[in-house]
Amino acid sequence: MKKNFGGALVAVGMAMLSACGSNSNSASENDSETLSAVIDEEAQTISLLRNLSRDYCVRSENNTYIWKKVQMYDDTLVCGYKFANDTLIVINNPGSSYETGMVLTGGTAGKLYGTWTSSHCVYKEGEIDCNSDLNMASYIYQYTFTKSSVSGKIIFFKDVDAEEKEGVRFDDYMNSSFMNRFFYSLYMEDDFDLSVWSLGNEDSSAVMSYSVYYPVSSKSKNKMTFTVNDNKVTVSMDEFNYDEDSEEVSLKLSVVSGTQTCALEYASVYEMSSKYCKAENEAYFDIDEEEDAYGSEFSYVDEYEKNTEDEFNDCLNRMFFGSSKDQVLYKTSASSVDYKKFGKVRREFYKAVKSLKK
Numbered sequence: 001m002k003k004n005f006g007g008a009l010v011a012v013g014m015a016m017l018s019a020c021g022s023n024s025n026s027a028s029e030n031d032s033e034t035l036s037a038v039i040d041e042e043a044q045t046i047s048l049l050r051n052l053s054r055d056y057c058v059r060s061e062n063n064t065y066i067w068k069k070v071q072m073y074d075d076t077l078v079c080g081y082k083f084a085n086d087t088l089i090v091i092n093n094p095g096s097s098y099e100t101g102m103v104l105t106g107g108t109a110g111k112l113y114g115t116w117t118s119s120h121c122v123y124k125e126g127e128i129d130c131n132s133d134l135n136m137a138s139y140i141y142q143y144t145f146t147k148s149s150v151s152g153k154i155i156f157f158k159d160v161d162a163e164e165k166e167g168v169r170f171d172d173y174m175n176s177s178f179m180n181r182f183f184y185s186l187y188m189e190d191d192f193d194l195s196v197w198s199l200g201n202e203d204s205s206a207v208m209s210y211s212v213y214y215p216v217s218s219k220s221k222n223k224m225t226f227t228v229n230d231n232k233v234t235v236s237m238d239e240f241n242y243d244e245d246s247e248e249v250s251l252k253l254s255v256v257s258g259t260q261t262c263a264l265e266y267a268s269v270y271e272m273s274s275k276y277c278k279a280e281n282e283a284y285f286d287i288d289e290e291e292d293a294y295g296s297e298f299s300y301v302d303e304y305e306k307n308t309e310d311e312f313n314d315c316l317n318r319m320f321f322g323s324s325k326d327q328v329l330y331k332t333s334a335s336s337v338d339y340k341k342f343g344k345v346r347r348e349f350y351k352a353v354k355s356l357k358k
Contacts (some may be wrong), residue, residue, distance in 0.1 A: 032153040039112065039147055045094065046079045046112075048150060057277035057301035059287060065301065067274040074293040085109060088116050089123045100124050104143065115144045117155075170200050173237045173253075174224045177203040182235070183210035185316075186228070192316040196251070196266045196309060199237075228320070233257045247271060255316060262315035268305040276304045 038047040050073035058066050080094025080101075086109040091101040101123035104116035118141040121130040144151045173179070178198040185192045187210060207216060207224075214226045214233075222237040239252040247270040255262045267284075269276055281304060288302040 032151075034149055034151040036148060037145075037150045039145070041112070044081050046081060046090070046145075046150065048077045048079065050075055050077060055274075056290075056298075057272045057274075059299040059301065063279065063282070065277050065279055065282070067277040070290075070298065070300075071293040072290075081112060083110050084128070087119075087128070088112065089128075091123070098125060103128055103130075112145050113147065115142060117142050170202055171240070172202065172204075172221045173199050174219055174221060174235070175202060175204040175207070177201040179203070179207070179224070179235070180205060180209075183207075183214065186210075186320060187213060189321060191321075192313040194264075194309065194313055194316075196264065196307065199251070199253075228257075231257055255319070257319060260319050262312055262319055263308065264312040265306065265308045268303070268307075270303060272301050272304060277301065281306075 033052075036049040036051075038049070039045075040047070052073040053069050053071045056068060056070050058068055058070065060066060078094070080091035080099075082089050082091070086105065086107075088104040088107055089101050090104065091099050093099055103119045103121040103123055105119045107114045107116040119130070120140065121128050123129075139154050139156045142153055142155055170176075176199050178194060178196075178201075180203045181194055181198060182192070184190070185194075207219065211226070214228055216224060216226045217232070218225045223234065224236075225232055225234045227233070234256045235253070236256070237251065237253050239250070241250045242248070248268070250267040251265070253264040284304055284306040285301045286303040286305065287299055289297055289299055291297050
């Protein structure tokens with residue numbers, strides 16, 4: 001379940017994800033927020049005035065889907081704060097016997113107003129702990145305090161290599177681990193179990209390793225044609241789209257031999273939009289529950305993902321290993337009897353080894 005507008009100071013930089021002085025394990029580069037606030041310097045409290053709403057793809061009781069704005073917070077959240085030398089501590093539960101909070105640095109010692117940055121340390125029961133999982137995070141929070149507001153944003157760490165590679169995406173699909181696994185299953189006559197994610201992993205060994213068995217007649221980044229028992233087979237990336245801003249991915253890949261076609265289709269949207277908020281997409285929805293500002297629970301679409309991997313792999317198994325009038329790739333001929341006998345022995349040996357490992 002995603003955290004959404006969970007409200008408080010640390011969450012200012014993450015669209016108010018959690019309580020004052022807490023830290024979240026997830027982040028989006030576009031997350032930022034400004035809240036009205038009332039600062040009591042004598043009592044050392046920060047009152048955040050939360051009036052937050054968000055667009056959701058809401059599922060109604062009759063299983064229809066509506067894109068609508070939902071009020072998530074309409075209240076005031078009070079945090080405490082104090083200083084430890086040049087460090088600002090924002091307290092989640094001021095006055096309790098088990099105070100917890102967030103540690104900020106970079107501002108002016110003893111003065112709240114100005115810009116402060118999270119240190120990946122936490123405050124617990126009067127002590128600052130910097131040996132937490134937060135040290136593994138790839139981002140920090142930055143907050144600006146004024147007499148009437150608190151603003152926050154996220155800053156991501158980037159090393160030189162990451163900056164050089166930014167915007168460069170692997171697109172040589174015919175030299176991917178997907179193809180390596182494809183040829184491996186074909187050669188071993190093992191059930192196909194291909195994953196769409198392996199298309200993004202480079203592995204140029206496949207063609208070199210298996211071309212002696214399946215001669216390649218043409219090859220590019222997106223398409224390859226080779227021969228299996230005198231039958232031409234073409235693997236083709238027919239469509240690939242990626243929107244970095246919305247994290248929307250879609251692709252279509254096909255394997256064709258004669259009159260047979262096996263199609264792989266994948267589409268996912270991390271941040272839902274009205275475009276996909278339709279009942280016809282229900283089979284691809286991940287549904288979650290949330291509570292609005294007034295305590296009413298509602299169901300909403302957390303993510304859209306369409307993936308035909310299972311159908312695709314089943315189709316490949318029928319195409320290459322199944323028995324039907326159209327299945328010709330492994331019809332035994334006089335020239336392939338020895339190959340088939342060897343393939344059967346090899347397959348039995350491989351399965352025996354797998355069972356031993358278990």
